Amino acid sequence: xxxxxxxxxxxxxxxxxxxxxxxxxxxxxxxxxxxxxxxxxxxxxxxxxxxxxxxxxxxxxxxxxxxxxxxxxxxxxxxxxxxxxxxxxxxxxxxxxxxxxxxxxxxxxxxxxxxxxxxxxxxxxxxxxxxxxxxxxxxxxxxxxxxxxxxxxxxxxxxxxxxxxxxxxxxxxxxxxxxxxxxxxxxxxxxxxxxxxxxxxxxxxxxxxxxxxxxxxxxxxxxxxxxxxxxxxxxxxxxxxxxxxxxxxxxxxxxxxxxxxxxxxxxxxxxxxxxxxxxxxxxxxxxxxxxxxxxxxxxxx
Numbered sequence: 001x002x003x004x005x006x007x008x009x010x011x012x013x014x015x016x017x018x019x020x021x022x023x024x025x026x027x028x029x030x031x032x033x034x035x036x037x038x039x040x041x042x043x044x045x046x047x048x049x050x051x052x053x054x055x056x057x058x059x060x061x062x063x064x065x066x067x068x069x070x071x072x073x074x075x076x077x078x079x080x081x082x083x084x085x086x087x088x089x090x091x092x093x094x095x096x097x098x099x100x101x102x103x104x105x106x107x108x109x110x111x112x113x114x115x116x117x118x119x120x121x122x123x124x125x126x127x128x129x130x131x132x133x134x135x136x137x138x139x140x141x142x143x144x145x146x147x148x149x150x151x152x153x154x155x156x157x158x159x160x161x162x163x164x165x166x167x168x169x170x171x172x173x174x175x176x177x178x179x180x181x182x183x184x185x186x187x188x189x190x191x192x193x194x195x196x197x198x199x200x201x202x203x204x205x206x207x208x209x210x211x212x213x214x215x216x217x218x219x220x221x222x223x224x225x226x227x228x229x230x231x232x233x234x235x236x237x238x239x240x241x242x243x244x245x246x247x248x249x250x251x252x253x254x255x256x257x258x259x260x261x262x263x264x265x266x267x268x269x270x271x272x273x274x275x276x277x278x279x280x281x282x283x284x285x286x287x288x289x290x291x292x293x294x295x296x297x298x299x300x301x
Contacts, residue, residue: 002030004197004297006222006259008289009038009045013226013240013262014067021045021291022067023262025222027199029150029297030131032057035075036148036201036222042071043078049292053082058127058134061092062203063145064099073106080112087114091126091136093144094119120146123210137214139205141239147203147214152196162190197297203262206239207249215253219298222289223249224262229276247277250284256298258282261289 009024016022022039026046033055035042046052056079061069069092079088092100097119104115118126120136127134132150139145158173166185168176176182176190200214202223215221225247226240235242241249243260250258260273267273273288287295 003028004030006199006220006295006297007049007051008259008261008291008293008295009042009049009051011261011263011289011291012039012067013224013264015265016041017265019291020263020265022071023203024071025201025261026051026055027150027201028055029199032129032131034058034060034134034148034150036060037062037068037203038071038075039067040070043074045291046075053078054084056084056088057086059088059090059092060134060148060201061090061096061100062139062147062201063093063141063143064096065143065204068203069099069103072100072103076104076115077107077109079115080109083112087116089116089118089127091118091120091134091148093146094121095144137210138208139202139210140208141204141206145204147205147210148201149214149218150199152198154196155194156187156191157194158191166190194300197300199297204239205241206236207241207245211241211249212253215249215255217253218250218255220257220259220295221250221253221255222259222261225260225273225277226262226264228267228272243273243276244280247280247282247286251280251282255282255284257285257287257295259287259289259295 005028007026010021012020021041023037024042025036027034123137135149136146180187198218199220200218223246225243227235227242229242229244270288
């Protein structure tokens with residue numbers, strides 16, 4: 001059975017706390033795993049969450065600040081130590097290639113896995129697979145940063161009343177789905193478009209066009225909310241979002257499930273992030289993330 005869920009490995013910004021590890025987020029999407037922004041300690045958090053190196057197919061780094069990438073060295077070496085049998089692809093801002101190289105070869109180890117580097121240097125499509133298209137959009141941060149968006153291809157939903165009206169049932173339904181036609185009846189006659197699911201990952205950034213483009217129509221949006229609204233000037237200065245700003249983006253984009261994360265250690269009450277998000281008018285499902293949490297991708301509409 002396919003699994004689509006977010007496994008939260010860490011939620012702290014800049015420095016870890018007693019209860020929050022540095023960043024780390026694994027998206028399980030059917031048979032693949034996409035690991036976003038593995039900060040320091042990610043390998044241990046994977047162990048605690050029951051995530052294996054074999055689960056990883058892509059490494060997606062938004063930018064090269066330490067809390068978003070220092071775990072790469074350990075994760076890459078673990079992939080090789082465990083002899084992961086499939087290719088692993090790494091996406092990261094091309095301008096930070098020197099940092100990726102340093103982390104990839106931080107110490108001596110034996111390379112046993114094909115790790116393909118696919119740096120990002122512009123908005124657009126990074127990969128197309130049968131189950132998703134992966135895109136990137138430029139964000140606004142003091143260093144070059146990109147957000148990621150995963151889109152499932154649209155499918156078709158069979159409509160029982162239309163099938164019955166045409167006298168189609170049993171094995172003939174499968175034939176129609178596979179071939180697109182059964183006699184004079186086409187697939188379009190007895191089905192409707194089933195919109196593919198959408199996921200976006202938005203880390204360190206000010207409000208910008210890329211944030212809105214990534215969030216548009218998402219079923220699950222993971223977005224930083226480093227600051228509370230009263231510290232909006234700090235957020236703008238350092239290239240971050242507040243809880244209210246993140247929630248307003250989700251509200252306007254029609255997001256179904258909003259996951260707030262990347263919290264400054266200056267705040268001790270996580271519930272305040274939820275209060276400010278609701279005050280901004282977001283009425284959908286809302287999660288203020290904590291370490292080792294699992295968040296399912298909402299079921300299709």
